[in-house]
Structure formats: C-alpha cells, structure tokens
Amino acid sequence: MQYSSASLIDKYLRTRKIPSTACSGCGLGINHKVVIQAIDELDLEPNDIIWGTSIGCAGRQTFATWQGDGFAGTHGRVYAIARGLRIALPPEKKIICTVGDGDAFGIGLMHLIHAARSNCDMTVIVNDNLGYQSTGGQFGFTTPQGAKTDSSPYGMFEHNLMSEGMDVMHILKGAGATFLARHVAMDGTRAVDSVKRAIENPGFSLVHMPYPCPTNFGSRELGSRNQVNIYRYIKERAKPMESADDDTVWATGVWHDASGSRPEFSEHVWNSVEKIRRTGAL
Amino acid sequence: MKRFLETGNFAITEGAILAGCRFFCGYPITPATELAEAMAQELPKYGGVYLQAEDECGAMHMCIGAALGGMKTMTATSGPGYILYADPFGWALGCEMPLVVVNSGRVGPVSGITGAPGQGEFYLTRYPTQGGNFECITLAPNSAQEAMAMVVEAFYLAERFRMPITVLGDQLITDGFEDITVPENEDEMKEMGFRTYERGVCTGPEFYPYTDELDIPPVQMGSGHGGLCSDWTPTVEGYDIEEVEAHHKHAWRLIYKVRNNKEVFNHLYEKKYMDDDPDLVVVSYGTPSRVVNTAVDRARKEGLKVGALRLINLWPFPDEHFTRKTKYLAVELNWDGQLVREVERAAPKDAQVNFLGTCGDLPTIPDLLETFEKLLKDQPLERKGWELEAW
Amino acid sequence: MKDRLEIVASGFGGQGVVRLGQVLGEAAVKEGLRVTMLKSHGTEMRGGYVRAQVVLSPETIDSPMCENPDYFVALSSAAYNRFKDTVPDDGVIIFDPAFVEDIDGDLPCTQKELPAKQLAVDNFGRPIFSNSVALGAMAKLLEGDLGKEIILDSLLEVIPKFHEENRDAFQVGYDYMS
Numbered sequence: 001m002q003y004s005s006a007s008l009i010d011k012y013l014r015t016r017k018i019p020s021t022a023c024s025g026c027g028l029g030i031n032h033k034v035v036i037q038a039i040d041e042l043d044l045e046p047n048d049i050i051w052g053t054s055i056g057c058a059g060r061q062t063f064a065t066w067q068g069d070g071f072a073g074t075h076g077r078v079y080a081i082a083r084g085l086r087i088a089l090p091p092e093k094k095i096i097c098t099v100g101d102g103d104a105f106g107i108g109l110m111h112l113i114h115a116a117r118s119n120c121d122m123t124v125i126v127n128d129n130l131g132y133q134s135t136g137g138q139f140g141f142t143t144p145q146g147a148k149t150d151s152s153p154y155g156m157f158e159h160n161l162m163s164e165g166m167d168v169m170h171i172l173k174g175a176g177a178t179f180l181a182r183h184v185a186m187d188g189t190r191a192v193d194s195v196k197r198a199i200e201n202p203g204f205s206l207v208h209m210p211y212p213c214p215t216n217f218g219s220r221e222l223g224s225r226n227q228v229n230i231y232r233y234i235k236e237r238a239k240p241m242e243s244a245d246d247d248t249v250w251a252t253g254v255w256h257d258a259s260g261s262r263p264e265f266s267e268h269v270w271n272s273v274e275k276i277r278r279t280g281a282l
Numbered sequence: 283m284k285r286f287l288e289t290g291n292f293a294i295t296e297g298a299i300l301a302g303c304r305f306f307c308g309y310p311i312t313p314a315t316e317l318a319e320a321m322a323q324e325l326p327k328y329g330g331v332y333l334q335a336e337d338e339c340g341a342m343h344m345c346i347g348a349a350l351g352g353m354k355t356m357t358a359t360s361g362p363g364y365i366l367y368a369d370p371f372g373w374a375l376g377c378e379m380p381l382v383v384v385n386s387g388r389v390g391p392v393s394g395i396t397g398a399p400g401q402g403e404f405y406l407t408r409y410p411t412q413g414g415n416f417e418c419i420t421l422a423p424n425s426a427q428e429a430m431a432m433v434v435e436a437f438y439l440a441e442r443f444r445m446p447i448t449v450l451g452d453q454l455i456t457d458g459f460e461d462i463t464v465p466e467n468e469d470e471m472k473e474m475g476f477r478t479y480e481r482g483v484c485t486g487p488e489f490y491p492y493t494d495e496l497d498i499p500p501v502q503m504g505s506g507h508g509g510l511c512s513d514w515t516p517t518v519e520g521y522d523i524e525e526v527e528a529h530h531k532h533a534w535r536l537i538y539k540v541r542n543n544k545e546v547f548n549h550l551y552e553k554k555y556m557d558d559d560p561d562l563v564v565v566s567y568g569t570p571s572r573v574v575n576t577a578v579d580r581a582r583k584e585g586l587k588v589g590a591l592r593l594i595n596l597w598p599f600p601d602e603h604f605t606r607k608t609k610y611l612a613v614e615l616n617w618d619g620q621l622v623r624e625v626e627r628a629a630p631k632d633a634q635v636n637f638l639g640t641c642g643d644l645p646t647i648p649d650l651l652e653t654f655e656k657l658l659k660d661q662p663l664e665r666k667g668w669e670l671e672a673w
Numbered sequence: 674m675k676d677r678l679e680i681v682a683s684g685f686g687g688q689g690v691v692r693l694g695q696v697l698g699e700a701a702v703k704e705g706l707r708v709t710m711l712k713s714h715g716t717e718m719r720g721g722y723v724r725a726q727v728v729l730s731p732e733t734i735d736s737p738m739c740e741n742p743d744y745f746v747a748l749s750s751a752a753y754n755r756f757k758d759t760v761p762d763d764g765v766i767i768f769d770p771a772f773v774e775d776i777d778g779d780l781p782c783t784q785k786e787l788p789a790k791q792l793a794v795d796n797f798g799r800p801i802f803s804n805s806v807a808l809g810a811m812a813k814l815l816e817g818d819l820g821k822e823i824i825l826d827s828l829l830e831v832i833p834k835f836h837e838e839n840r841d842a843f844q845v846g847y848d849y850m851s
Binding site: 283287400425457458459461569572573575579644645647648 | 706707710736
Binding site: 016017035036047050053055060062064067068069070072073074077080081082083085086088089090093107110111114115208237269270273274276277280 | 286305307325326327328329330331333335336337339340343345346347348349350351352353369370372373376423428501503504505507508509510511512513514518520521522
C-alpha cells in the first residue's frame with residue numbers, strides 16, 4: 001500500500017496520541033491507516049467526520065486520535081449513542097466508529113443490530129483482534145474455533161459467529177445493513193476501496209477487519225509473540241470471497257452492497273416529523 | 283394558561299416540551315408507557331423526535347447521543363428500566379452531559395406489581411451508577427402539576443450543572459389524573475416560576491475544567507471545536523488519561539460542582555406546621571406526602587403538635603432541615619426503610635427517628651394518626667416495616 | 674359544596690370505570706374545582722378489578738385517596754364486597770344489579786339500585802351505553818355540586834362517538850334517579 005504516514009498524520013490525526021501505546025507488533029495501526037487513507041482519498045476534512053470509539057484495544061487506541069470531534073462510548077453502546085447523535089447532526093456530517101470484536105459482536109450486538117435495522121448512517125469498522133485482548137486474551141464470538149486463549153485453555157469449542165457455516169455478516173444483512181465488507185489488515189488497497197464505499201453509503205455500513213495480536217492471541221494460540229506467526233496465521237485463513245474454500249475463516253471483499261437502497265434513518269425520521277408537524281399525519 | 287384534567291404522564295410531557303426538550307427515547311414499561319405515548323403524540327407537533335429503543339440502556343444512550351449533538355433530551359421509565367440506565371448514567375455524569383430522566387416508581391424488587399406505587403429507588407437515584415466519586419440531584423414531585431414544574435426545573439438544572447437529573451415520581455403521580463394548569467407562553471411560564479436555560483456549546487480548548495463552576499456549556503459533537511468526551515478519566519482537553527492526580531481533579535468537580543452550589547435548588551421543599559417547634563416532624567416525599575399532609579391537618583385539629591416536612595430535592599440530601607432535636611417519623615412506600623436511614627444520619631444523635639413504611643399501597647390516614655399519637659405518647663409502634671429487621 | 678367530595682367507581686376491566694371518573698373529573702375542572710383521580714388496575718389483565726378514586730374540592734387536594742367515599746358506584750360483586758364498608762353513614766352506594774347480586778342489608782349507608790345495563794339494553798339495544806346511564810344517575814345525585822349540563826358536555830367530550838345515544842342514555846339515568 002502506498003502510504004505517506006507523515007502527511008496523513010499532519011492532516012487528520014492528533015500528534016499527542018501518535019504514536020499510540022499499542023503493543024509492539026499490533027496490527028491495529030494498519031487498520032487505522034486503511035481508514036485514514038480512505039478518508040483522504042474521499043477528500044474529507046477533520047470537521048466532516050465525528051469519530052466514535054468503543055472499549056477495548058481497538059477503541060482505546062483510536063480514541064482522540066482524530067483531529068475533529070470524537071467520543072468514546074461505554075462498552076457496546078457506541079452504536080446507540082451514534083444513533084442518537086445522528087438525529088442531532090447535519091446529514092452531511094459523517095460518523096465513523098472504530099470498535100473491537102467483543103464490543104460489536106458481544107456486548108453491543110443488540111445495539112449494532114438496531115443501528116443496522118434503522119439503516120442509520122454510520123460506518124462501523126470492527127477491528128477484530130480475535131478476542132478480548134485488552135483484558136489479557138479471552139476468546140470472543142468470532143475467535144476461530146479451536147483457538148487456545150486464557151479462557152479457552154483446551155481450545156475454543158463453543159459454537160460461534162464465524163464457524164460451522166455461520167458468519168456474523170448474515171445477521172447484519174438480515175437486520176438491514178446496506179453495506180458490509182470484510183478485509184484482513186494486509187488487504188491494502190482492496191481494504192481502502194471497501195472502506196471508501198462504506199463511508200460513501202448513506203446508511204449503515206460495517207467493515208469487519210481482523211488484525212493480528214501477537215502479544216496475547218499470538219502467544220497463547222501460536223506459542224510465541226513473534227509477529228510473523230500471527231500475521232501468517234491470519235493470512236492463511238483469509239481469502240477473497242471468489243476463491244474461498246472450506247479452510248477459509250475470513251472470506252474477504254464486499255460482502256453485501258445495497259448502498260442507497262433504503263431511506264437513511266435520520267433523514268427518514270426528520271421527514272416523518274416534518275410531515276406530521278405540517279399536516280398532522282403521515 | 284389552559285387548565286384541564288390529565289395524567290401526570292401528560293403533564294410531564296407538557297413540561298418537557300416547554301423546557302425545550304425535542305428528543306425523547308424510551309422503552310415501554312408500566313407505569314411510564316403513557317409518558318412515552320404522549321411524547322410520541324406531542325413531540326412531532328413541535329418538530330421533535332420520539333424514538334423507541336431496543337431497551338432502556340439503548341434508550342438513554344440514544345438520549346446521550348442526541349444531547350451530544352446539542353439537543354435537549356429526556357427518557358422515562360420505572361424501576362426495572364432505571365436499573366438499566368446504570369451504564370449510560372455513569373457516562374453522562376462523567377462526560378457532564380445534560381439530560382433529564384424520569385422514574386415512575388412501582389413496587390419492587392424486580393417486576394413486582396406493575397400497577398402499584400413504590401419508593402424503592404431513593405438510594406438508587408443517589409447512586410444510579412457504579413464507581414462513586416460523583417454527586418447527584420434528584421427531584422421528587424408529589425402531584426401532576428408539580429411533576430410538570432419539576433421536569434422544567436430538571437432541564438434547567440441539567441443545563442447549568444451539566445449533568446443528568448432524575449425526576450423521581452411514582453405510579454400514582456404519573457398514572458393519576460389531576461387538574462393541571464399549563465402556561466402557553468414565556469410570560470406565563472415566568473409567572474408560574476418556571477426557569478429555563480438555553481443549551482450552549484463548549485468551544486474548548488478546556489472542555490473539563492477542574493473547577494466547581496456552573497454554566498459551562500457541554501461538549502458538542504459536530505460543532506467543529508475538536509471536542510472530546512469519553513468514559514475514561516479526562517484531561518481538561520478531554521484526552522483519556524491514567525493518572526490518579528487527574529482523576530482526583532475530575533472527581534472533585536463532579537462532587538463539588540453540586541455540593542458547592544446547593545443554593546440553586548435547595549429551596550425545593552415544603553413545610554407545614556413547622557413554625558412552632560412541633561413535637562413530631564413527619565418526613566416524606568412524593569405521593570405519600572399528600573396523605574401525610576391530610577393526616578397532619580387532622581392531627582392539628584385534634585391538638586397534636588405535629589409538623590410535616592416534604593422533600594422535593596432529595597439529593598444531595600438536605601441535612602439542614604434536620605438540625606432540631608425532636609421526634610421524626612419517615613413515611614415511605616417501602617418496608618425496608620430508605621429515607622429513614624438518611625433522616626437518622628442527618629438528625630442529631632439523640633433525636634428519635636421512626637419509620638412507617640407501606641409496600642405497594644399508600645398509608646391510610648387512620649394508620650398515620652394512630653402512629654402520631656403513639657409516638658407522642660412514647661408508646662411502641664406495632665406496624666410492620668422497620669421492625670421487620672427483628673423477624 | 675363540602676370541602677372534599679369523594680367518589681369511588683369500581684368494577685372490572687372494559688366497563689368504563691376510569692372513563693366514568695374522568696367525565697366527572699373533567700366536569701369538576703369546568704366548575705373551577707380542584708380534582709384528583711387515581712386509577713388502579715392489574716395493567717396487563719383484562720377483566721381484572723378496576724377502581725377509580727375521584728376527589729373534588731374547592732381547595733388544593735392533599736390525599737388523593739378515597740378512604741370514606743361519599744358515593745360508591747359498584748359494578749361488580751368483588752368491588753362491592755371490597756369497598757362497601759368504607760362508605761360512611763351519610764354516603765351512598767349505587768350498584769348495578771346486573772353485576773352485584775348479594776346486597777348487604779346491614780350497611781348503615783344509603784344504597785340505590787341502578788339497573789344501568791338493563792336500561793341501556795331496553796332503550797338502545799346495547800349495553801355499551803350503560804356508562805352514560807350511570808353518569809346521568811350520578812348527575813342527579815351530584816346536583817348542587819356539579820351542573821347536569823356540564824357533566825353532559827364533559828361526557829360528550831370524553832366519548833367522541835354516538836353523541837345522540839349517549840345524550841339520551843344520560844337522560845335515562847338522570848330520570849331513573851329522579
């Protein structure tokens with residue numbers, strides 16, 4: 001990926017938070033850069049975007065990195081906050097939320113589904129580090145089956161949202177999300193293109209982006225903090241959707257694109273309110 | 283002004299709209315459902331938005347979001363929903379976000395009886411979230427009319443103190459019908475003593491000054507001032523920081539902006555027959571206080587020197603009313619005794635503090651009169667309630 | 674009027690008990706009185722017991738509870754048995770014999786039979802107007818406290834449909850009590 005870090009940092013990020021306090025070898029920065037690159041390619045300014053973050057590695061590390069306005073929600077609730085905020089914001093302002101897998105697919109799944117249901121204009125970037133890593137490394141609901149973590153010392157054996165034919169994207173599509181994509185951190189420009197389309201969709205968009213955690217996931221599952229191992233682990237299990245096979249855990253690419261196919265939440269609400277105000281009925 | 287017969291739920295709706303509330307998000311729960319319904323009916327007429335959330339936790343978070351975007355917002359529930367506010371309540375306290383929360387108490391714990399009044403959230407409105415290191419303001423009206431007024435007041439206090447304010451009612455106040463008088467313009471609002479405060483925008487760079495000052499506008503997303511807010515301990519600029527010194531300053535503000543500015547709301551109480559050093563002071567809030575008032579009227583006619591102190595501002599607890607060494611009787615809608623504990627704490631050590639609790643229904647006037655007489659004659663109380671501890 | 678007038682109506686869900694209280698309350702507001710009305714019911718159950726407690730006064734009303742109602746409109750046996758003993762000696766129980774079968778003859782208060790359901794069926798072929806019949810009867814009993822026309826106006830405001838039948842039913846009840 002062609003990426004001129006210094007100029008993008010000057011343009012969009014707060015130097016006070018860069019570099020971040022992430023562990024050595026953490027892949028979150030790659031995901032973060034993908035999003036910033038997409039924003040830059042869309043010619044957006046810091047004041048065009050309100051940045052929301054969650055709890056956990058992904059949220060904490062990205063909070064207050066954006067030069068514009070930013071907020072962090074309690075665990076799993078940033079989607080509900082963003083829905084309320086969407087009502088109050090001018091429609092041209094964008095909301096981007098960088099969150100973790102536990103936040104989005106565990107504690108916050110119900111709020112996430114309702115954000116998708118209402119087709120609320122926001123772009124949720126789920127930075128999936130394969131579990132709960134900021135608490136030391138426990139399995140999440142998209143952690144690959146069999147993986148050894150601190151809370152699955154014998155291997156993760158539960159049914160989850162990313163195995164046995166299951167994919168969390170089915171839930172989100174069924175709920176009404178209008179743009180869904182998945183990329184792993186190493187997807188480079190393909191990932192940037194998907195994030196651009198996600199941001200441009202006037203509705204609910206989500207990009208699922210698994211990334212490597214050498215410190216906790218790598219050390220428990222792969223027996224080493226050597227980042228090469230965890231990068232290889234993810235790369236081996238990710239394939240573009242067209243060439244995915246039975247061993248593929250993360251089929252990458254644009255999973256569902258119905259951009260603009262349904263009225264956006266806040267626009268729909270305000271149009272309805274305005275009609276009731278003027279005519280007394282819908 | 284217009285005057286008509288309506289429920290407390292409707293009166294609260296009128297109050298919220300008068301105060302500038304243009305966003306309501308709730309979740310159906312008896313006995314606060316009609317409030318949500320009235321909001322759904324009325325708000326669009328004023329260009330406001332009613333939303334129904336996936337649960338109470340989501341509801342208050344959506345209110346937070348709209349408040350974060352500059353709107354005046356309210357949510358309403360009963361006890362089982364109020365407990366789900368714990369998460370967003372903490373966020374709103376920490377991020378100093380103004381909003382109004384109505385709790386219509388019903389008998390508990392858990393679901394209890396939907397249609398029976400209760401006062402089980404006295405302490406919960408003081409500690410609506412975890413972690414401590416904050417102060418809360420709670421207003422407890424005792425009629426539909428006053429519920430309207432206190433909701434307007436809650437919006438005023440929420441803005442000035444930059445925090446969520448709870449209006450604590452009960453099933454009888456919200457579900458009950460009463461004649462209400464509603465002001466129709468700003469002059470009439472002033473005439474009725476309604477105070478309002480416009481939302482401002484914090485332009486930074488100090489978003490969380492470590493002071494006890496009021497009237498600092500809240501952070502607003504989308505205002506382009508680089509505002510930050512999070513659930514973490516903030517620096518004055520809003521950055522997250524893991525330093526105990528910073529947390530001390532933050533916590534000090536959350537506590538002392540309220541404690542050092544009590545004069546803004548500590549006039550919210552009602553005293554009846556309290557000018558002649560009564561031998562017994564009956565303390566209550568909410569609907570039971572109305573029965574107490576009637577009972578105290580009758581007691582005075584019978585020559586008993588009883589006074590009534592009704593609290594409207596419950597938190598911070600108004601200790602200043604309990605300086606006299608006399609007999610106190612706390613009357614409340616629960617059997618475990620909540621208000622009474624606070625009266626015991628606030629009253630002089632050698633004052634006698636008694637308790638009369640009911641569970642799911644109001645106390646009756648004969649019960650109250652009998653209790654007054656016994657206490658004045660130093661006879662033991664036989665009612666259930668406080669004595670349950672001995673069971 | 675006296676400084677405090679208490680009216681209790683109680684029956685089961687769907688009879689219009691709350692509506693009845695609401696109409697009298699609305700009329701009292703029009704008369705310039707202060708009003709409270711508590712409604713209690715098992716909220717999620719149809720057919721459960723419903724009670725409306727209305728207090729009218731020229732002054733601010735403290736307790737909204739009707740501990741000794743001046744009037745008690747009983748529309749079910751359960752309600753009658755539960756609240757009959759709260760009615761003071763100078764109070765009045767109005768009961769509908771279609772719903773209240775066993776009358777306690779030992780009560781010191783006045784008891785008036787009002788076959789509202791039967792009158793509604795006889796005059797209009799439908800029991801739904803029995804509530805308006807009962808309100809007409811109450812208008813007669815409350816003469817001097819609340820104006821008959823004001824109660825009727827409130828009735829027509831609160832119940833927006835079938836104005837003609839409701840007006841007639843109201844008169845039937847009023848005449849029955851006269």
